[in-house]
Amino acid sequence: MPDLALLRARLDAAMAARGAWPGRSPWLREAVAALPRDLFAPDRLWRWDGRDYRPVDRATDPDSWARELYADQDAAAVTQLTGGLPSSSLSSQAVVVDMLDSLLIEPGQRVWDIGTGQGWNAALVARRAGPGRVVSTESDAGLAAFARGRLAAVDAAVEVVTADATGTPPPGGPVDRVIATYAVDRVPWVWVAATRPGGRLVLPWGRLGHVALDVAADGRSASGWIQGLAQFMGDRTTDPAPTTGPGAYAAVRGTGAPEAKHMIDRDLAPLREDWDLRFALRVAVPDVAVFTAADEDGVSAWAHDGDRSWAALSAAGDDTVTVYQGGPRRVGDELLSAWDQWDGLGRPTPYDYGMTVLPDGQFLWLRDPGSGPRWPADAGPTTPDDRAPAVARRP
Known part of the structure; x- marks a missing residue:
């Protein structure tokens, strides 16, 4: 025994x-x-x-x-x-x-x-x-x-x-x-309304981290910082998030030819290894699922929105990447733009982000809830691939 x-x-x-x-x-x-x-x-x-x-x-x-x-x-x-x-x-x-x-x-x-x-x-x-x-x-x-x-x-x-x-x-x-x-992508207002002014909520958000929200004195909002980085199961009662992995990507990709193609000079390894970047993409492009793989040519990535739009970012082994895209959105370009934005903001960590929840909406913010950049937090999530991060905690 x-x-x-x-x-x-x-x-x-x-x-x-x-x-x-x-x-x-x-x-x-x-x-x-x-x-x-x-x-x-x-x-x-x-x-x-x-x-x-x-x-x-x-x-x-x-x-x-x-x-x-x-x-x-x-x-x-x-x-x-x-x-x-x-x-x-x-x-x-x-x-x-x-x-x-x-x-x-x-x-x-x-x-x-x-x-x-x-x-x-x-x-x-x-x-x-x-x-x-x-x-x-x-x-x-x-x-x-x-x-x-x-x-x-x-x-x-x-x-x-x-x-x-x-x-x-x-x-x-x-x-x-x-x-x-369990993780939610939109914080139900009933959770905030059930909490006394000055009370606190801790919940997994986006299947990639958890946040602590303090309820305002008037009870009409809750706000606070991201506290940790880890994966969580999602809410069973809402629509499932876009699923990562080859099967889910193939279902969106279909068999048609790419509608757009261009080349970039970029090492995609951070998409696989840098969970600060992965979290930032979760915030900025929340409804796009991403997964990666590595071979002798480098790290390649695949993305889709769970509907009709997809992108394949294929490493060529010579420090270049070919971006193939299809569907009504250019999800590959959206990911790359969000990556550039994260670079321009000084490569913040998850602990630099916070969330505010109001009765009629919610958003994430960077460094300051009033003056910092903000993103709506109402959309579905980017789900991480199967390379889960180690649990990280707020310093």
Whole structure:
């Protein structure tokens, strides 16, 4: 049988070595030790083998199950598939801790946990906020029932509601804190309206990072900074984002000849390696999916808008790239223009960006919400390719 205590201790030590236990929230390390993720994991996990997701069952292979659950501090454990794709997971321990640190919970505050999943995040929140102070919303009735059982087993007094949180506020009136465990591309105004003036929301945005928003004194806006960089599953109740990868690109590309072609002098390696650039493109060209590959000629890239417009940026091995494009938009040119803009702005990092949410719109801004450049945050996302970034945290 696996030594779960040893695996927990190794993960704790790895986070300590990287400085991932936040000094301003010492309660988090104690809470994770008291409520380890294995107490909330189902008996079947799912592992990607390079071609498909394969079951990892605790009953038949407990060692593999435990290794999947405690792979490393940045690894999520897939707990549910829908249509062959992950639809729920136990998020990586590092990003759970980072987001809860950003939430700045105080004992006695009322917290709305959105996306209950297996209940681990809600249990950690309740450990800090106190019994009866956490309400958690889950749209999947099966997951909600599972979470209720696991929360009851650890005596976490959390109310779990089965509902669509994008349109249904929590029972019991306003809350002091809101935390979401799945990514949205547009922050539902109901989340802000449910938060008291001066309260805080922490949520994954754009499937590539998370943001902390403070609600204004008049309750008519929420604004704050990007806090971290990591990948998240998206909201199940909205239209899916454009999908990366060759299959999705080919569906948009079709078999017709390119409608435009030109050459540029540019090394595309940053599109593959520089997550500051990738985040900036997510902000500036939010509805274009991008993926990359490298061979002896260099890094090439492919992009599409999930509809009819596509681009192939093909490295030629001589420091030039040929840009082929088709459809009503020139998405390759849009990406290159956004890249040039990022260069001109001094190559900002994700932590230089912030977001403001209003009742009738929302936008991202750079360095200053009033005077800095801004971009609408209402469109669908650029989804990252399968080369996920390591979890990064706000300095």
